[in-house]
Amino acid sequence: MNYCLEVKNLSTAYAGSHFHLDNVSFSVPQGSIMGFVGENGAGKTTTFSSILNTIRRDSGKIEIFGEEMTDEQPDIRNHIGVVFDAINFPGDLTADKLAAVFKDIYQKWDDDLFQNLIRRLQVPAHIKVKDLSRGMTMKLATAVAMSHGAKLLLLDEATSGLDPVVREEMLDLFLEFVEDEEHSILMSSHITSDLEKIADYITFIHNGRIILTEKKDTLLYKYGIARCKSEQFQIVDKLEYLAYRKRGLQIEMLISDKAKFAKKHREIIIDDITIDEIMLLLVKGDQ
Amino acid sequence: MRGLLRNNFYSMASNIRLSLIMAGFLSLVPLVLKESAAIPMILSIQIFLFVVNTGASLRVDETSKWNKFELTLPIRRRTIIGAKYVSFTLLILLGVMMSLLTLGFVYVAGFELDPKIVIYSYGFGLTLSITLVSLMYPIMLKIGTEKNELVVFFSGFAAIGMMLVLAALLAPVTGGMQLRHPLVGMISSCMATILFVISYFVSVHIHRKKEFK
Numbered sequence: 001m002n003y004c005l006e007v008k009n010l011s012t013a014y015a016g017s018h019f020h021l022d023n024v025s026f027s028v029p030q031g032s033i034m035g036f037v038g039e040n041g042a043g044k045t046t047t048f049s050s051i052l053n054t055i056r057r058d059s060g061k062i063e064i065f066g067e068e069m070t071d072e073q074p075d076i077r078n079h080i081g082v083v084f085d086a087i088n089f090p091g092d093l094t095a096d097k098l099a100a101v102f103k104d105i106y107q108k109w110d111d112d113l114f115q116n117l118i119r120r121l122q123v124p125a126h127i128k129v130k131d132l133s134r135g136m137t138m139k140l141a142t143a144v145a146m147s148h149g150a151k152l153l154l155l156d157e158a159t160s161g162l163d164p165v166v167r168e169e170m171l172d173l174f175l176e177f178v179e180d181e182e183h184s185i186l187m188s189s190h191i192t193s194d195l196e197k198i199a200d201y202i203t204f205i206h207n208g209r210i211i212l213t214e215k216k217d218t219l220l221y222k223y224g225i226a227r228c229k230s231e232q233f234q235i236v237d238k239l240e241y242l243a244y245r246k247r248g249l250q251i252e253m254l255i256s257d258k259a260k261f262a263k264k265h266r267e268i269i270i271d272d273i274t275i276d277e278i279m280l281l282l283v284k285g286d287q
Numbered sequence: 288m289r290g291l292l293r294n295n296f297y298s299m300a301s302n303i304r305l306s307l308i309m310a311g312f313l314s315l316v317p318l319v320l321k322e323s324a325a326i327p328m329i330l331s332i333q334i335f336l337f338v339v340n341t342g343a344s345l346r347v348d349e350t351s352k353w354n355k356f357e358l359t360l361p362i363r364r365r366t367i368i369g370a371k372y373v374s375f376t377l378l379i380l381l382g383v384m385m386s387l388l389t390l391g392f393v394y395v396a397g398f399e400l401d402p403k404i405v406i407y408s409y410g411f412g413l414t415l416s417i418t419l420v421s422l423m424y425p426i427m428l429k430i431g432t433e434k435n436e437l438v439v440f441f442s443g444f445a446a447i448g449m450m451l452v453l454a455a456l457l458a459p460v461t462g463g464m465q466l467r468h469p470l471v472g473m474i475s476s477c478m479a480t481i482l483f484v485i486s487y488f489v490s491v492h493i494h495r496k497k498e499f500k
Contacts, residue, residue, distance in 0.1 A: 046500075049499070054499040074363050090298040090351050101290045104289040104293060
């Protein structure tokens, strides 16, 4: 399998903070969308910043299209599109002025594609960034990220704070982007329902550590949530669940193979699971 | 670099427009003056008028997180810094051009200016402008732009302080401490230019070490 992004044993610590990334490793296969999930402060943005070299890393290796991205080799960034969870652009610029700026920066800036995208997303071309709504700003940032021949999009909370209609438009764009199976996306989001719609893989991060990476379909169709009473829980082997938590009189277990578990424990109820529930059990539950 | 320069000037467009109006107005002042005493000050102010806005522009870069975003572009960090210094240079040149316009109106108005005073005016204006950006930019890069007004004042005072020190050091040559001596203006301009070059390398160093979270 070809990977467009490989993060190997990444560790980063902030001066004056207890938080650190601890041996973070994951890979984004070419032609796929990977969702990057974690609670606030789990390390999503720090991981993105490390990948993009906007912060220093203490150890580890990051390869994009098989190459380490350093300050002395900026050409590789022609193939990366980035959307941060922020304004991104100077407030006094309009979409048209931004296009003029990026035309002189990116090797393969496609002005026709950019104009088509902002028309499709209904981003006004002559209004200053500082006067645009958050939704419009994020759409504009997405249009920029997709208009210079990028093969990898790094989207840090690109859909958070947007209404469902705008989010749907953005998700459609992302799906079109990976259609040819050459393009890939790493997308962090709090809104796990978005990731359920478009992601191929989900990586969970908690307290600066990767706790699970799995195919989304495996998570949704093979993983499950088993609900039982305390006395039933006593007879379940520890190896049969990934995490559990007590909710009132009931115990919920995250299981990685619901068919196998059901065969063995016919008396225990097993439900389908959502990405949100997996995250909650992994983060809040005990092992 | 062209894209970065374009971005820098787009970001400062409204401030530059305002400075142009003010500098244009100042250029016309000699036409209504009855004596030439204020003209040297006008020339110095015009040179300084454009770079003084850069503090606010750097603050916009920080608050909009553009300074983080530009690190994701296919450009080196030293190119980002280089574009800033080229922009500063162009702003100072714009100020010089406006001051030349003033000299044109001085000629039209029929004033005769002492060349020594003109040299001093340019020396003072250039020293103030160049020293200001040379100190202001690396300091803001290091500590952030929250205190940009304070940094601008500090840099301006440092420029005047440098001229005073030079005037004192050159006193044996200029016949006593004469701040308005052309030699003080010329040497202080040269010192400011050297500071500008050093400032570029210092800024590159700070930027390479800086983290943009």
